[in-house]
Amino acid sequence: MNPQVSAPPGFGHTLVALVLCQLGLHACMHGMRVAVPLQALSIGYSAMTVGFLVAMFAIVPALLSIAFGRFTDRAGYHTPVRLAAGLSIVAGISLAASDSLLALCLGAACSGAGSGFGMIAIQRTVSRMATSSSMRLQAFSWIALAPSAAGLLGPLLGGSLIDLYGYRYAFAALGCLPLLTLIAAHWVPVQAASHVEGENTKQRGRILDLLNDTSMRRLLFINWVVVASWDAHGFVVPILGHERGYSATAVGGIFAAFGAASIVVRLIIPLISRWLSSRMLMTGSVALAAVAFTVYPLLSPVWAMGMCAFAFGLALGSVQPAILTTLHDVTPDNRHGEALALRSTFSQSSMLVMPLLFGAVGTSLGAPVLLWMMAGFLGAGSWQVQRLFSTQKPMGGSEGLTESQKT
Numbered sequence: 001m002n003p004q005v006s007a008p009p010g011f012g013h014t015l016v017a018l019v020l021c022q023l024g025l026h027a028c029m030h031g032m033r034v035a036v037p038l039q040a041l042s043i044g045y046s047a048m049t050v051g052f053l054v055a056m057f058a059i060v061p062a063l064l065s066i067a068f069g070r071f072t073d074r075a076g077y078h079t080p081v082r083l084a085a086g087l088s089i090v091a092g093i094s095l096a097a098s099d100s101l102l103a104l105c106l107g108a109a110c111s112g113a114g115s116g117f118g119m120i121a122i123q124r125t126v127s128r129m130a131t132s133s134s135m136r137l138q139a140f141s142w143i144a145l146a147p148s149a150a151g152l153l154g155p156l157l158g159g160s161l162i163d164l165y166g167y168r169y170a171f172a173a174l175g176c177l178p179l180l181t182l183i184a185a186h187w188v189p190v191q192a193a194s195h196v197e198g199e200n201t202k203q204r205g206r207i208l209d210l211l212n213d214t215s216m217r218r219l220l221f222i223n224w225v226v227v228a229s230w231d232a233h234g235f236v237v238p239i240l241g242h243e244r245g246y247s248a249t250a251v252g253g254i255f256a257a258f259g260a261a262s263i264v265v266r267l268i269i270p271l272i273s274r275w276l277s278s279r280m281l282m283t284g285s286v287a288l289a290a291v292a293f294t295v296y297p298l299l300s301p302v303w304a305m306g307m308c309a310f311a312f313g314l315a316l317g318s319v320q321p322a323i324l325t326t327l328h329d330v331t332p333d334n335r336h337g338e339a340l341a342l343r344s345t346f347s348q349s350s351m352l353v354m355p356l357l358f359g360a361v362g363t364s365l366g367a368p369v370l371l372w373m374m375a376g377f378l379g380a381g382s383w384q385v386q387r388l389f390s391t392q393k394p395m396g397g398s399e400g401l402t403e404s405q406k407t
Helices: 011-043 047-075 078-097 101-129 133-165 167-176 178-187 199-204 207-211 214-243 248-275 278-298 302-329 333-365 367-391
Strands: none
Touching: 011 047, 011 078, 011 101, 011 133, 011 167, 011 178, 047 078, 047 101, 047 333, 078 101, 078 167, 078 178, 101 133, 101 302, 101 333, 133 167, 133 248, 133 278, 133 302, 167 178, 207 214, 207 333, 214 248, 214 278, 214 302, 214 333, 214 367, 248 302, 278 302, 278 367, 302 333, 333 367
């Protein structure tokens, strides 16, 4: 059992505010990820153009996350989050004002940048506020609820407004959602900016210094496996459903089971976090995901695939808070934002590249082979989890491991 550490004053209220901040940014982005391709198709753009527009949501975070992470380490929370909210609002304005290809590209890029950059600032603030690994795991689980809820709210709001009033009003409404971020930010305490100058700047070093650390490389590999598995699931399920003659409702039900499981597990983890460690969560989650991918192609009934999707949602829904908690523990105190940005860069780059690989493997070898291939990567990820915690040393110079890591 992890030692019980009391939360700092106002921690609960601040955590609620941070959840609302992330909800505003991510709901805007998720809504636009649905509305932008739909408008492009309604205008008559090709599928290739639609694919390019979808990639625009990830390309700016992939290129600029590290620079933004360093900026967040220097500036604290409020300025970066206001900048992120401003980018998302600009996305809504540009898309509501014009339906040109340039406006669609600008809106997608600004929306993706706003949600990606805001996530770095919010996660950094959470990691620095928590006073123990168990509290950090609990806090990251609550924070992870925001993207899950936004994935339901944003597309539902955007789709409904498109049908009722058209694209212009839908984009305008989605562009107003980041106002929730600006309002909720008032309840987040102002942190002193850590201006990194002189010797401190030399201590920060280059981004390669983070990559030279064995624990960081293993953690980034585990994170990549999780992100790639998430994308592979979204790629394969429609293909298997089509091959087996499932209705669109049935395929949607399988995805709903996955989404419901990720929400449920993130509600449960904060309640039992004092009995859990990051090592336990990561090991069990990655192993469960590998088993789910192994049996997925062998299942035929819709209800069986739904149960497998639920198990997969439990696995991936619980592993992200553990990864973020461990990332904090292996990173120097003055480089938390930079480390979170490095993780975001790897994740966004994977979201750009892996769908192309999935398409090639799925076309040449079939969807079941793709799932079994990813199950093998997940098995390698589970092995890396064991190596990570058996050799982990904090980069910040603190002595030894936290109690939860020794569990």
